[in-house]
Amino acid sequence: MTDATAIATFAQQMIAAGAMFHARGWVPATGGNFSVRLGHEQVLITASGNHKGELREEHFLVATLDGRPLEAGRKASYETLLHMQIYRRVPEAKAVLHVHTSANTLLSRKFEQITLSNYELLKVLPGAPDPQAQVHIPVFANDQDIARLSGEVDAHMVKVPTTPAYLIAGHGLYAWGKDVAEARHRVEAIEFMLECHLRELSL
Numbered sequence: 001m002t003d004a005t006a007i008a009t010f011a012q013q014m015i016a017a018g019a020m021f022h023a024r025g026w027v028p029a030t031g032g033n034f035s036v037r038l039g040h041e042q043v044l045i046t047a048s049g050n051h052k053g054e055l056r057e058e059h060f061l062v063a064t065l066d067g068r069p070l071e072a073g074r075k076a077s078y079e080t081l082l083h084m085q086i087y088r089r090v091p092e093a094k095a096v097l098h099v100h101t102s103a104n105t106l107l108s109r110k111f112e113q114i115t116l117s118n119y120e121l122l123k124v125l126p127g128a129p130d131p132q133a134q135v136h137i138p139v140f141a142n143d144q145d146i147a148r149l150s151g152e153v154d155a156h157m158v159k160v161p162t163t164p165a166y167l168i169a170g171h172g173l174y175a176w177g178k179d180v181a182e183a184r185h186r187v188e189a190i191e192f193m194l195e196c197h198l199r200e201l202s203l
Contacts, residue, residue, distance in 0.1 A: 011044065011060045013179075014034040017034060018054075020184070021187075022051075022052060022054075025102075026100065026191065027051075027099055028100060029051065030049055031052070031099075032046075032097075033052070033079055033080075034097050035083045036094065036095045036180060037095070038062065042063070042064060042065070042070075043063050043064075044060050044061070044062055045061060045076055045083060046060055047074060048077050061076060065087065065088065066084065067081050078146065080146075081147055083098075084150070085153055089154055089158075094179055095177055095178075095179055095182070096175070096176045097175055097176070097187050098173065099172055099173055099187055100172040100173075101191055101194070103194040104194050105171070106198060107194055107198055108167040108171065108172075111139060113136050113138050114136070114197065115135070115136050117132065117133065117135065121189040122189075124189040125165070125186060125189065136163075137165055137190070138160070138163060138166050139167045140152055140156075140167070140169065142171050149168070173187065
């Protein structure tokens with residue numbers, strides 16, 4: 001069991017990420033959700049219904065890897081199972097961040113996959129791809145059945161274990177890292193490249 005001091009530290013890291021993302025317009029209203037893996041079977045995750053730019057420590061809860069909050073009466077994020085799928089499938093993932101931006105929403109509504117290449121920031125992604133490489137960000141159709149959606153994501157990641165992140169159509173980006181800082185850096189890098197990609201398509 002992770003101690004209270006560590007949980008408070010992780011919460012503060014996610015609070016800071018939420019404030020930064022909110023300042024950039026990446027987590028409108030109550031959109032987005034964040035989590036950190038605490039140990040083999042537990043995750044600290046944002047509770048349902050809170051604005052991610054206005055988070056406080058009480059807006060987080062501890063849940064098991066099947067998405068069940070440990071504290072009776074608490075409600076985890078609707079998309080908790082998507083976080084849990086990543087932790088199960090990607091052993092090195094210790095933090096997952098999900099954001100809603102204009103670029104990722106528009107592109108994911110138009111394409112079934114986003115291919116990024118010739119961006120220096122590709123090196124921030126898992127495996128540190130060469131900037132000249134082609135990196136594919138899959139897009140999954142939005143589905144209110146989160147268990148079914150997480151199963152679809154998992155099936156894809158079994159086939160393509162190098163998947164660096166993914167998009168849900170019209171919904172947003174999921175990215176992860178070995179800690180909150182690395183996950184945040186990857187969100188920033190991907191969102192920069194998606195914004196460039198969107199602008200390039202309009203030229």
